[in-house]
Amino acid sequence: MITQTQSPIIEIAARGLAPFIQLLGIYVFFHGHYGPGGGFQGGVLLAAGVLLLRMSMGSVHSQAHVSSKKTVALCALGAFIFAATGIIAILGGGEFMDYHYLPVPFLEGPDLRYYGILFVELGITMAVMTGLVAIYDDVLGIGHAGTN
Amino acid sequence: MQFITNFLGVLLVLGGALFMLAGSIGLVRFPDVYCRAHAATKVDTLGIMLFVLGLVFFVGFSLTSLKMILVAAFVALTAPVAAHALSRRALIHGVKPWSKKQKEG
Numbered sequence: 001m002i003t004q005t006q007s008p009i010i011e012i013a014a015r016g017l018a019p020f021i022q023l024l025g026i027y028v029f030f031h032g033h034y035g036p037g038g039g040f041q042g043g044v045l046l047a048a049g050v051l052l053l054r055m056s057m058g059s060v061h062s063q064a065h066v067s068s069k070k071t072v073a074l075c076a077l078g079a080f081i082f083a084a085t086g087i088i089a090i091l092g093g094g095e096f097m098d099y100h101y102l103p104v105p106f107l108e109g110p111d112l113r114y115y116g117i118l119f120v121e122l123g124i125t126m127a128v129m130t131g132l133v134a135i136y137d138d139v140l141g142i143g144h145a146g147t148n
Numbered sequence: 149m150q151f152i153t154n155f156l157g158v159l160l161v162l163g164g165a166l167f168m169l170a171g172s173i174g175l176v177r178f179p180d181v182y183c184r185a186h187a188a189t190k191v192d193t194l195g196i197m198l199f200v201l202g203l204v205f206f207v208g209f210s211l212t213s214l215k216m217i218l219v220a221a222f223v224a225l226t227a228p229v230a231a232h233a234l235s236r237r238a239l240i241h242g243v244k245p246w247s248k249k250q251k252e253g
Contacts, residue, residue, distance in 0.1 A: 009232050010233050013225065017225065017226065
């Protein structure tokens with residue numbers, strides 16, 4: 001029962017608002033070190049921007065923004081980034097998620113930990129955002145039939 | 149100066165509370181979907197906007213108050229659109245607007 005709405009008010013408002021929601025999501029993602037926020041919350045905000053477009057413009061017209069075919073693959077890639085960072089730290093000689101042992105050149109001590117956490121958060125954000133969009137698409141049956 | 153900003157803050161928060169009260173009464177007592185959506189949107193836009201702008205006067209000029217002003221702007225942008233979407237959907241799906249003649253007949 002989701003079709004492209006004939007009302008220009010809803011469509012224009014959603015199209016104008018979605019980039020700001022996603023900008024806020026990126027801000028929350030990068031602000032996770034210093035205050036409330038982090039990968040999961042940033043990913044949920046990014047997914048909210050996509051889902052707003054999915055609901056207001058219809059599932060066919062919003063494919064150009066985030067395609068339904070790529071969501072599951074990107075979700076798997078995000079989970080892989082998260083797990084691989086931890087396992088590479090084990091291979092480097094430390095424990096799981098011990099960023100100090102990541103084999104990255106030109107980075108030492110606190111810097112290495114900072115960027116290690118940021119990389120893991122990037123994986124979480126990617127997995128959460130595309131996972132939520134994939135759940136929405138799957139519930140509506142968008143990816144299978146190719147239409148609404 | 150402190151007195152003036154506090155006075156303005158209290159004034160705005162009380163105004164927001166007044167709108168909240170009017171909207172809540174309307175939400176309970178109005179007869180059909182459209183009137184209720186109208187009342188609920190009044191609460192969302194003006195009530196919350198006045199509340200947040202009143203709190204800005206208490207906080208003073210800082211990054212926090214800038215974020216509060218952004219909250220007010222986004223509420224002003226989204227609440228009328230939400231009410232429009234709600235009542236438009238109700239009209240398409242055949243909910244008839246309330247009228248006095250309809251009630252008597």
